[in-house]
Amino acid sequence: MSRQKIGCFAALSAFLVFNLGSAYADDILGGSASSQAMWQGGYIGAHGGAGLGTAGSLTTGGTLVGMHGGINFQANQLVGGGELDVTASQIKNNATSENFTQKWMTSGRVRGGFTFGNLLTYGTAGLAVSSMNYTNTYSTDATKIGWVYGGGVEAMVMPHVALRSEFLHYDLGSSSYLNSSAQSVSLDTQSNVFRFGVDYKF
Numbered sequence: 432m433s434r435q436k437i438g439c440f441a442a443l444s445a446f447l448v449f450n451l452g453s454a455y456a457d458d459i460l461g462g463s464a465s466s467q468a469m470w471q472g473g474y475i476g477a478h479g480g481a482g483l484g485t486a487g488s489l490t491t492g493g494t495l496v497g498m499h500g501g502i503n504f505q506a507n508q509l510v511g512g513g514e515l516d517v518t519a520s521q522i523k524n525n526a527t528s529e530n531f532t533q534k535w536m537t538s539g540r541v542r543g544g545f546t547f548g549n550l551l552t553y554g555t556a557g558l559a560v561s562s563m564n565y566t567n568t569y570s571t572d573a574t575k576i577g578w579v580y581g582g583g584v585e586a587m588v589m590p591h592v593a594l595r596s597e598f599l600h601y602d603l604g605s606s607s608y609l610n611s612s613a614q615s616v617s618l619d620t621q622s623n624v625f626r627f628g629v630d631y632k633f
Contacts, residue, residue: 472502473502474632474633476631482495482520487616491524494521495519511544513540519535520532533622535561538558552584555597559577559579571608578601581598581624595629598623598624600623605618605620606618
């Protein structure tokens with residue numbers, strides 16, 4: 432996937448969230464406190480998107496899809512909580528002789544932010560785990576624990592249903608693989624992920 436397509440995807444995701452949220456916000460913001468969108472409680476959802484990154488000197492990119500779930504605690508405009516997710520990934524390079532693929536990733540993160548009517552803006556950070564494969568004559572798998580952080584915006588577009596758009600940066604550090612000479616090579620893996628998703632809130 433090209434950088435231009437990924438940029439268009441991220442822009443479209445943000446456009447949909449803000450515009451659908453704005454249409455619903457006219458009624459929400461004009462109502463009483465009891466009618467305002469409530470973010471308290473648990474939720475589950477699905478997400479898709481794309482990522483760009485690096486693995487050593489290799490440039491990677493591709494699509495991803497996954498599931499997430501979590502819980503929010505709300506006090507007036509302040510919202511905090513936690514979220515778990517698991518994502519299947521096709522973030523990889525396009526070389527024919529030296530191939531790197533980020534096969535899946537999962538994370539456990541805390542989230543915190545502010546509500547503005549039916550809109551929630553938030554920051555998030557936590558631990559990430561990812562499975563990767565490097566093939567250069569020899570095929571080597573590695574599972575790495577690292578860090579993830581980012582932020583996003585959610586819009587409650589109807590009762591119990593919210594749309595989201597978010598950015599996450601994965602820092603998975605260095606892992607060792609075998610190159611074509613059967614020697615160990617270390618690749619530092621970084622990924623920038625743009626995700627669009629839908630939540631069902633309980």
